[in-house]
Amino acid sequence: MFTIVSPAPRGDDLEYTTTRHHPSVKDEIDMDIEEQGGEFGEGPSRLASPGETITSAQAFMRGHGTYVENEDLVSALTGTIERVNKLVSVRALKSRYNPEVGDLVVGRITEVGPRRWKVDANARQDAVLMLSSINLPGGVQRRKLESDELQMRNFFEEGDLLVAEVQAFFADGAMSLHTRSLKYGKLRNGHLVMVPPALVRRLKSHFYALPCGVDLILGLNGYIWVSKHVKQSEQEGEEGFDAEAVYSNKNDDIDVATRTAIARVSNIIRALARHSTPLTDVLLVEAYDWAIDQDISVKDLSAEETSEAMVAAITFRA
Template identity: 50%
Template sequence: MREIELSLNQTQKIRLKRALEKLESLSSKANSNSNASVSISDSIPVNLEDGVLKGHGTLDLNGELVATVCGVVERVNKLVYVRALRARYKPEVGDIVVGRVSEVAQKRWRLDIHYSQDAVLMLSSMNLPDGIQRRRTALDELNMRSIFEENDVICAEVRGIQHDGLHLQARSQKYGKLERGQLLTVPPYLVRRRKQHFHHLEQYGVDLILGCNGFIWVGEHVEVKDDMVEDQVSKPEQQKSNKNSISLEEQEQTYTPIETRQNICRIANAVRVLSILGFNINIEVIMDTMNLSSSLNLDIHEMLGSEFCVLVAEGEAERRSLTKRKG
């Protein structure tokens, strides 16, 4: 569990400690039947005579396999390695990531994606605003800032690692610029890779993107042109030259409704609470946390208080305990 940095009174400290101990015991029992949690210098039970391959985070010491990092032992066929819990983001091809443009360079944008170096999004690796598939021209290169500029938030997919760095692609309608929302940063290890990282919360009018790199986007829902794609949050980029011609009435219609803004803030605070507690962040836990705050009639700012964090920890411990009993 992460170190909790909350202003707790004595009763809250006791309640939180009990909840975390209960979660720890449930986790250790689950790991005893599958993958074990290890610390540095812990022994990993394997038979080296069977031709076991030693992977990352392991070391052969006096004929015994020991862990060199804290984490969870993973086994893939004969390969044994330790998945570090608090490691920096390690990109894999196909990962959905959210990033912020740090530089507009020649035929490419550079993005901060919480990685050891900036990622590269080539002009040729994304859809143009007109939607037409064609070769990029010198005019397209001159107009790059009309598509993305510094500090814009973008959703993309990891394409691969090449000689000049990590490359992204945004060739689908679900990728592109993100507006009218909040960008949250959480430790990457709290966001597990799943089949679906795009979520449209229809009842709240909100889109949620859980980036594998620990950047999470919560924003107003935006319809996409591609009807074949579901649960996506990209928005076609509008030409900036048309902004000055929009009437005041049309601008007012594009404002985010106050109710939607409140929903965005409530969901964002649910993510912040889960990050403080060090819980894995997924759509189910986020919705449970948000529904708990609504059932208690808490104001949005009260969700970041000590009492609510303790209630979330107790609720998660109870939920996992019930799940284990049913199992």
């Protein structure tokens, strides 16, 4: 028996609907499925449970997380239904991150080795950030010298958080990262929130500046960075960048209002994640405005009743 493997659909083509679970994909192919008697069009939910019949196995091909029984395509796990043309698969709600080249990830340095760092990126194995894949003082195009190897902990050390892009894969399947762009690099002035990777979709941009004065980085690996808003540097070029500022371990002074906004956004993200709600900047802004309108304190956002009311208010709004 052959198993057909296909990449997950890109987030640029997805359309979010008012549902607590993963967003529905409503397009011409979905209309074809409904006409053929498939069950994708029945109700807004895209969540499947083990043993649940998804659609006919005669009209569609089975992908990961599914199996065929009595000419029906059946889910083998709890997750969201995904489809590429006629290939139907189920993506587990709770699983390790499955990287692709070009993905933006947030990670934590776990080990400093010879000419490389190991990074925890919530994948099946640690990622690798090579010394040759970062910005260095004097310009990114210069050769890496032995003196750079001796100063590796001046750039990143154990416990540091960073945002990077997946560049390639090694023979053993480990992903290689790079931070050559000035929008990547060490993270400061914020808070890390961890959610299931399935709740973060691939979009055109994963950097957002929320109106409440908080910057947001949605890592596709489920690591989300919530931080103080920082204006873009006037230095557009990469040569001669301020290495001390880029690789500094000291946080800036953060006022009480900004700290409160960071904590509120972090608790909102956790509340949405508990209810399997996909995370977007629009949804987070609506949830933030709802919390302000209802005069909900930061601490109360963690309460189950409050989070249920918030999710119901923002996801089932007409």
